[in-house]
Amino acid sequence: MAEHRSMQRRALLDAARSLLAEGGTEALTFPALAERTGLARSSVYEYFRSRAAVVEALCASDFPVWAAEVEAAMEAAPTPEAQIEAYVRTQLALVGDRRHRAVVAISAGELDAGAREKIRAAHGGLVAMVVAALQSLGHDEPRLTAMLLQGVVDAAVRRIELGAAEPPERIVTAAVRMVLHGVSR
Template sequence: MPRISEPTVAEHRARQLRTLLDAARALVAEEGIEALSLAALARRVGVSRPGLYEYFRSKDDLVAAILEEELPRWAALVAASLDGPDGLAGKVGAYVRAQLEVMTDGRHAAAVALVEHALAEPARERIRDGHARLLRPLVTALAEGGVPEPELRAELIQGIVDAAAKLAQRRPGDSGAIVRAAVAQAVHGLGG
């Protein structure tokens, strides 16, 4: 039986899972999504590959676990950002700014890269649920603001955010201008 480093097996497993997820995020942030594999993660943390199977059956499970852990924190940050501003334009602007801040900071770089990863359907379904939590505060703000089809409009605003995040990653020196343009586009369309 392997040695445990915590008072209970459950605490040991929770700590080991945290270590594995942190190492996987660091691996993606440093080397890109292509570098993420169960073998690479095992080497990085000094765990046998069969030992990883106790936590993840596949790379898809690993990717989904990283995103499932990150999405609730991300959703809480986004929801909190919409609590402050008054009016629909203020709330939409806050949503776009909060999303872009999260999507372009280094801490979340792995999660953003992993969202692009081609996952099998069960893992994609788990991520869609988390993504819906991210959109919920915006959908609510749009509905309360009398915007027709708030779910559709929220998805379209998220499309602006996604495009702006990709552009900001390619042109980090222009991130301020990109954020301002994305907010203006989401709030005012081409007229703003």
């Protein structure tokens, strides 16, 4: 019985990833989850009490994998500058990934305070990865700089997801340039 519940939960999370990837947060509904998994709508509520609970479960499942990819890319980079570039490029490369849609869905604002705090803490762990590289570069306030750097990444993510006029690679290049060189030419 426990194995069956685990399989059903995984199927619901996979369906949620697909729905988010195809139509954003608006597409993530319990009727759509039920249809995708062949479950009755009432059965979906046995696994998740709300859409926010689905998003929280996706983030708990997918964020660590996503963060590990960023960390691995940074560890493979030979210099602090290359680590920062890897930090930016890897996150932006994940924009099209189904797992990324779940992580971005947290901005929908329908999570309760406890869930938001868990996700903020996980996000803080991602930002903490770049602090050491910034310290190596001699930044006076590496934590603050890391938070601002992440703001550039977040803005680039939104630009890519909105289907901006610029091609994604141009947005990525501009974001990397911004975090490494500021507004200097």
